[in-house]
Amino acid sequence: DIVVTQSPDSLAVSLGERATINCKSSQSVLYRPNNKDYLAWYQQKPGQPPKLLIYWASTRESGVPDRFSGSGSGTDFTLTISSLQAEDVAVYYCQQYYSTPLTFGGGTKVEIK
Amino acid sequence: EVQLVESGGGLVQPGGSLRLSCAASGFSFSRYWMSWVRQAPGKGLEWVANMKQDESEKNYVDSVRGRFTISRDNAKNSLYLQINSLRAEDTAVYYCAGGYGWYLDLWGRGTLVTVSS
Numbered sequence: 610d611i612v613v614t615q616s617p618d619s620l621a622v623s624l625g626e627r628a629t630i631n632c633k634s635s636q637s638v639l640y641r642p643n644n645k646d647y648l649a650w651y652q653q654k655p656g657q658p659p660k661l662l663i664y665w666a667s668t669r670e671s672g673v674p675d676r677f678s679g680s681g682s683g684t685d686f687t688l689t690i691s692s693l694q695a696e697d698v699a700v701y702y703c704q705q706y707y708s709t710p711l712t713f714g715g716g717t718k719v720e721i722k
Numbered sequence: 723e724v725q726l727v728e729s730g731g732g733l734v735q736p737g738g739s740l741r742l743s744c745a746a747s748g749f750s751f752s753r754y755w756m757s758w759v760r761q762a763p764g765k766g767l768e769w770v771a772n773m774k775q776d777e778s779e780k781n782y783v784d785s786v787r788g789r790f791t792i793s794r795d796n797a798k799n800s801l802y803l804q805i806n807s808l809r810a811e812d813t814a815v816y817y818c819a820g821g822y823g824w825y826l827d828l829w830g831r832g833t834l835v836t837v838s839s
Contacts, residue, residue: 716766
């Protein structure tokens with residue numbers, strides 16, 4: 610099974626500042642034949658289901674603000690919120706979909722400082 | 723409007739069974755891989771199982787294999803999860819989720835399964 614590890618567990622960022630979340634997989638999720646990384650990011654607000662933000666490591670889902678961006682390849686990935694807004698307070702999860710069992714990171718809670 | 727609506731959760735004793743249902747609307751259900759994902763109270767997300775569009779492939783996490791069975795009825799735009807031999811550690815909100823591939827762009831609001839005597 611591919612283990613996905615996120616860091617930090619939580620972070621507090623001032624409004625308008627950058628938030629960076631890291632995600633590491635225990636093996637590469639890059640599929641060489643199509644050169645795609647099978648890594649997604651989700652946002653979950655309290656009392657709500659998760660919402661897809663990013664897939665293929667860096668492709669933003671339709672309707673997701675461009676302050677959210679994903680980067681990285683292979684085993685190391687980053688979700689960046691370029692200018693934190695109040696509505697971005699949530700828990701963020703990365704997920705590998707390279708192989709089953711599909712696995713999620715443990716989550717990163719983002720709060721306002 | 724795209725919707726996934728789960729039902730069938732509830733309080734069940736250890737060793738008991740439940741059948742969860744997910745009703746889909748507003749999109750081409752038969753073109754989507756469908757998954758069940760669960761979240762224990764105050765915990766993170768755990769993928770449970772998925773099923774290919776044409777029912778030819780099913781996958782499970784090891785902790786539920788042999789106890790849980792995923793199925794779908796494309797004619798009824800519905801996904802199911804039969805859960806047997808329930809344990810306390812199966813207590814969670816169960817989400818129905820789907821995507822063209824294995825990333826999940828559609829989610830329901832979940833149904834709570836509580837296993838307790």
